[in-house]
Amino acid sequence: MSYLGVGVSPGNVPVYHGTSLKVIDRRVRLAELVLRILTCGLALLCVVLVATDSQTKEFFSIQKKASYTDLKALVFLVVANAIAAAYSFVQVVRCVVSMVRGNVLYNKPLAWLIFSGDQAMAYMTVAALAAAIQSSVFAETGQPELQWMKTCDMYAKFCNQVGEGVGSAVIACISMVGVSCISAFGLFRLYNNKGKSDARW
Amino acid sequence: MSYLGVGVSPGNVPVYHGTSLKVIDRRVRLAELVLRILTCGLALLCVVLVATDSQTKEFFSIQKKASYTDLKALVFLVVANAIAAAYSFVQVVRCVVSMVRGNVLYNKPLAWLIFSGDQAMAYMTVAALAAAIQSSVFAETGQPELQWMKTCDMYAKFCNQVGEGVGSAVIACISMVGVSCISAFGLFRLYNNKGKSDARW
Numbered sequence: 001m002s003y004l005g006v007g008v009s010p011g012n013v014p015v016y017h018g019t020s021l022k023v024i025d026r027r028v029r030l031a032e033l034v035l036r037i038l039t040c041g042l043a044l045l046c047v048v049l050v051a052t053d054s055q056t057k058e059f060f061s062i063q064k065k066a067s068y069t070d071l072k073a074l075v076f077l078v079v080a081n082a083i084a085a086a087y088s089f090v091q092v093v094r095c096v097v098s099m100v101r102g103n104v105l106y107n108k109p110l111a112w113l114i115f116s117g118d119q120a121m122a123y124m125t126v127a128a129l130a131a132a133i134q135s136s137v138f139a140e141t142g143q144p145e146l147q148w149m150k151t152c153d154m155y156a157k158f159c160n161q162v163g164e165g166v167g168s169a170v171i172a173c174i175s176m177v178g179v180s181c182i183s184a185f186g187l188f189r190l191y192n193n194k195g196k197s198d199a200r201w
Numbered sequence: 202m203s204y205l206g207v208g209v210s211p212g213n214v215p216v217y218h219g220t221s222l223k224v225i226d227r228r229v230r231l232a233e234l235v236l237r238i239l240t241c242g243l244a245l246l247c248v249v250l251v252a253t254d255s256q257t258k259e260f261f262s263i264q265k266k267a268s269y270t271d272l273k274a275l276v277f278l279v280v281a282n283a284i285a286a287a288y289s290f291v292q293v294v295r296c297v298v299s300m301v302r303g304n305v306l307y308n309k310p311l312a313w314l315i316f317s318g319d320q321a322m323a324y325m326t327v328a329a330l331a332a333a334i335q336s337s338v339f340a341e342t343g344q345p346e347l348q349w350m351k352t353c354d355m356y357a358k359f360c361n362q363v364g365e366g367v368g369s370a371v372i373a374c375i376s377m378v379g380v381s382c383i384s385a386f387g388l389f390r391l392y393n394n395k396g397k398s399d400a401r402w
Contacts, residue, residue: 071344073335123327123378130328131335134274138339138349143272148339148349177324184382188389 032182033095035175040088042172043081043125049165051078055158066155073128073135074162080128081169084121084176091117091179111187115180122180125173132166233383234296236376241289243373244282244326250366252279256359267356274329274336275363281329282370285322285377292318292380312388316381323381326374333367 056065068074091114139159142150152159257266269275292315340360343351353360 072338119378119382123324126324126327127331130331134332134335135339137273138336143349148344177320181320181385184385185389185392188386189392191386191390 028182028185029095029099032179032186033092033099035179035182036088036092036095039172039175039179040085040092042168042175043085043088046081046165046168046172047078047085049161049168050074050081053158053161053165055155057154066151066158068162071135071139073131077128077132077165077169080124081172084125084172087117087121088176088179108187108190111183111190115183115187118176118180118183122173122176125169125176129166129169129173132169136162136166229383229386230296230300233380233387234293234300236380236383237289237293237296240373240376240380241286241293243369243376244286244289247282247366247369247373248279248286250362250369251275254359254362254366256356258355267352267359269363272336272340274332278329278333278366278370281325282373285326285373288318288322289377289380309388309391312384312391316384316388319377319381319384323374323377326370326377330367330370330374333370337363337367 050068054065054067056063058064068078136159138148139151139162142148251269255266255268257264259265269279337360339349340352343349
């Protein structure tokens with residue numbers, strides 16, 4: 001029983017005696033890796049699509065340029081997804097090293113660190129996405145009650161590219177939420193072990 | 202070992218042999234109850250504050266009324282918090298019954314149901330809050346680049362009350378995230394038990 005224990009390695013976790021359980025564990029780790037790669041790639045795609053997006057229009061000889069920096073929500077989306085992409089890249093490396101070496105130390109403090117990081121990333125990307133979608137809706141439809149005009153009529157190309165970026169962020173976000181559930185599983189199943197095994201993987 | 206097993210009751214979980222572990226378990230359950238009550242109360246407060254908020258102004262003999270329905274993000278905030286309050290109320294009742302009876306069945310399907318519900322509520326309240334904050338920032342500061350005017354200069358009383366509602370929603374949201382971590386703990390520690398005990402609590 002190691003309810004309060006620290007330094008439990010994953011070697012202590014798979015006290016499985018059935019082959020099917022090992023298979024399930026391998027599938028969970030593979031799902032984690034795939035989801036992290038998906039998060040990393042799509043969050044990066046979102047950053048590139050939104051941050052490089054701009055459109056210039058001329059109104060009576062005055063040039064006006066639309067850029068993601070015009071909307072704080074888009075800046076938040078870019079920053080949040082850049083952080084999520086960098087974080088996911090580090091985690092992908094950790095997952096690959098763990099799978100290749102097979103006997104990586106996986107203690108409770110590390111599991112808590114990964115769990116906390118994943119939770120923070122998941123909620124951050126959800127918040128950034130919600131704010132960006134809210135702003136995009138205003139830009140697309142306007143808000144007549146508040147005299148907020150539509151801007152996507154003028155900057156159609158800019159808005160379309162932002163839409164693609166938001167689309168990538170949606171899938172990245174769903175993957176991140178999935179990853180956070182897997183890391184919660186990875187952490188909390190370390191609790192309530194009745195005993196320890198010396199097996200390593 | 203019940204990695205794939207269903208129908209594991211919480212009686213199987215506390216295979217604790219130390220009193221301190223029982224104390225910790227009681228504290229976790231108490232923390233869950235307190236957080237759920239906090240979520241329920243503050244989400245309800247947010248609903249009342251935002252949904253009852255309105256202010257009428259007269260512009261050249263034309264009356265204009267500001268209401269939360271003018272902003273879809275505030276409607277989303279009210280709906281999300283109403284759902285979270287109702288859900289938390291049901292969960293508070295479940296927690297109290299579980300604590301009073303002491304031998305409530307707590308099997309894996311139920312634990313999965315609670316975990317899924319808590320995750321959905323946590324992400325929903327975070328998304329609603331982020332969208333509402335984004336809209337509130339536009340209303341408070343405007344967005345000169347897009348010719349979106351400030352509206353809080355005209356409807357100061359309305360905006361203040363929305364601000365109080367958003368404040369309640371922030372704390373409700375943090376509590377909900379805490380609750381979702383506790384239910385993840387409650388679910389995933391059911392996995393990887395090496396044996397079963399007949400103890401009930």
